[in-house]
Amino acid sequence: MSGAGSQLVGYRSLAGEVTIPVPGSTLQNVPSGSEPLTFSGWGQVLTYTVVYVPTTRFKDRTPYVLAVIRLEEGASLMGIVDDGTVANLKVDAEVCFHHSDGYGHHFTIAR
Amino acid sequence: MADLVVVGAAETKFGKLDGSFRDLAVEAAVAALADAGVPASQVDAMYLGTFSPGTFVHQEHPAPLVASMLGLSHVPTTRTENACASGSTAFLQGLMAVASGMCDTVLVIGAEKMTSTPIEETTQILAEAADWESEALAGATFPSLFALMARRHMHQFGTTRDHLSAVAIKNHHNACRNPYAQFHREITAGDIAAAAMIADPLTLYDCSPVTDGAAAVVITSGERAVDLGGDAVRVLGFGQASDSLSLFRREDMTSLTAARKAAGRAYAMAGLNPSDVSFAEVHDCFTIAEVIATEDLGFFPHGEGGPAAFAGETALDGRIPVNPSGGLKGKGHPVGATGVSQVVESVFQIRGTAGERQVANARVGLTHNVGGSGATCVVTLLGK
Structure with missing residues (x-):
């Protein structure tokens, strides 16, 4: 599924739910009968925060900007905006997929 | 709906406490039973709401543990887990047990011991109540x-x-x-x-803070509450x-x-x-x-x-x-x-x-x- 430098990909289950798996999650095992999806990577920030107190897994990565992003195809996901700050990011800002790794889906602000 | 009442209610002090998970649960339950005027021998079932004792204090299967410490005599015991709504879920299970007529008197306890783990670990345990694969990861x-x-x-x-x-x-x-x-x-x-x-x-x-504490209530029917004579709340x-x-x-x-x-x-x-x-x-x-x-x-x-x-x-x-x-x-x-x-x-x-x-x-x-x-x-x- 999604990997560094690759496209943002996922699948739609038989029940209609869209999943865009984070590398390392068991969701990468695509259920049989699911429809593979490839996304353009363009999306809009619905809301965002800056995380200062993380889980153990992210303890060396703070602060980071976490956002709910609606992709132009309509699906939403949780993403990290690598170049985002409280000063330069706004709700409704356009972002572009950069890569996925064990620390989530990474986006940058569209220029 | 059925005439359901709370006849006993009590809780421990909340905070960073010395008591263990089981001590806190028992303290609240004993006080609630005393408030109700109901002896342990008259409890027909017990529901325990708790989120993650397995990770916080390495204790899964906690309901029979607490019941035996209370001297409940082989009654059905059930632990409910619905993240931060675990306690109210236990309360609803208790209400439905009495409403169904299967039980006359039910003890409901909610308990958590959270302050024994470092804050980043606590943050991670709590994050497990989100969608771990799509949100926490x-x-x-x-x-x-x-x-x-x-x-x-x-x-x-x-x-x-x-x-x-x-x-x-x-x-x-x-x-x-x-x-x-x-x-x-x-x-x-x-x-x-x-x-x-x-x-x-x-x-x-x-x-909200990271907290230790427990609370308990005793539920029964309106009819039985009259016999108990306490200050019942419907x-x-x-x-x-x-x-x-x-x-x-x-x-x-x-x-x-x-x-x-x-x-x-x-x-x-x-x-x-x-x-x-x-x-x-x-x-x-x-x-x-x-x-x-x-x-x-x-x-x-x-x-x-x-x-x-x-x-x-x-x-x-x-x-x-x-x-x-x-x-x-x-x-x-x-x-x-x-x-x-x-x-x-x-x-x-x-x-x-x-x-x-x-x-x-x-x-x-x-x-x-x-x-x-x-x-x-x-x-x-x-x-x-």
């Missing part, structure tokens, strides 16, 4: 999920830092009048603004609902559909409206959560919960007092205990025994207990 924490809701609420309705601060200031003020509360210290808007940022825009004082209605575990999958991040559905069911069962409620104990795990709760429960229109809190409408002497106990924010939030503790506080208020925090003319109380970022919600209505 992508960087979400619980404060961050509610910060995402807060930012969206601010964007959509103009909710401000001052509105959120009003919730924290009020709940610390109320907690100062509650001997069971974790915090007995008034705070100011300056304290909140100067506090460490946890997940922007939420600072430390926007967040259950007027209740509702439970669910939603997507993932915040990002919801159409609206400024409202909890599960809360609106659960409240609608509870109001319908009771034949009551929001205007009939005298006070509410709501799930203010974060300040924004109380703002959203007061809107979802119908006390204020969507988007107007922040200004209402700032105007003092939810204060102890306000139009609809919210969290007279101090709420999760000031009283503390031992996750599995919280939902039961809300019922305990409501019983105290309706009996008129809440002391300095007593709400005037407290006839109908509402509890609102949320699991996760809103995937589970339980609402109950209690009164005389």
Whole structure:
């Protein structure tokens, strides 16, 4: 599924739910009968925060900007905006997929 | 609906406590049974709401453990887990056991021992109540999920830092009048603004604390309560609902559909409206959560919960007092205990025994207990 430098990909289950798996999650095992999806990577920030107190897994990565992003195809996901700050990011800002790794889906602000 | 009553209610002090998980659960249960005047031998079943004793204190299968310590004689025991709504879920299971006629008297306990683990580990344990694969692995924490809701609420309705601060200031003020509360210290808007940022825009004082504690209630039928002769409080209605575990999958991040559905069911069962409620104990795990709760429960229109809190409408002497106990924010939030503790506080208020925090003319109380970022919600209505 999604990997560094690759496209943002996922699948739609038989029940209609869209999943865009984070590398390392068991969701990468695509259920049989699911429809593979490839996304353009363009999306809009619905809301965002800056995380200062993380889980153990992210303890060396703070602060980071976490956002709910609606992709132009309509699906939403949780993403990290690598170049985002409280000063330069706004709700409704356009972002572009950069890569996925064990620390989530990474986006940058569209220029 | 069946005539269901709470005949006993008690809780431990909340805070960073020396007692073990089992000690806290037993302390609350013994006190609730004593308040009810019910011996352990007359308990037909026990429900224990607790979120994660397996990770917090390495104790799974806790219900029979606590029951045996209480001397309950081989009765059915069940542990419920619905994240922060584990306690209220246990309460509803107890209500339904009595309502079905299978049990005459049920003991419900909520308990959590949270302060034994380092904060980053606690943050991770709590994050496991979100969608682990799609949210936590992508960087979400619980404060961050509610910060995402807060930012969206601010964007959509103009909710401000001052509105959120009003919730924290009020709940610390109320907690100062509650001997069971974790915090007995008034705070100011300056304290909140100067506090460490946890997940922007939420600072430390926007967040409920990590807490140890337990609460318990005894439920029976109205008929049996007459024989017991105590100060019974009636259950007027209740509702439970669910939603997507993932915040990002919801159409609206400024409202909890599960809360609106659960409240609608509870109001319908009771034949009551929001205007009939005298006070509410709501799930203010974060300040924004109380703002959203007061809107979802119908006390204020969507988007107007922040200004209402700032105007003092939810204060102890306000139009609809919210969290007279101090709420999760000031009283503390031992996750599995919280939902039961809300019922305990409501019983105290309706009996008129809440002391300095007593709400005037407290006839109908509402509890609102949320699991996760809103995937589970339980609402109950209690009164005389």
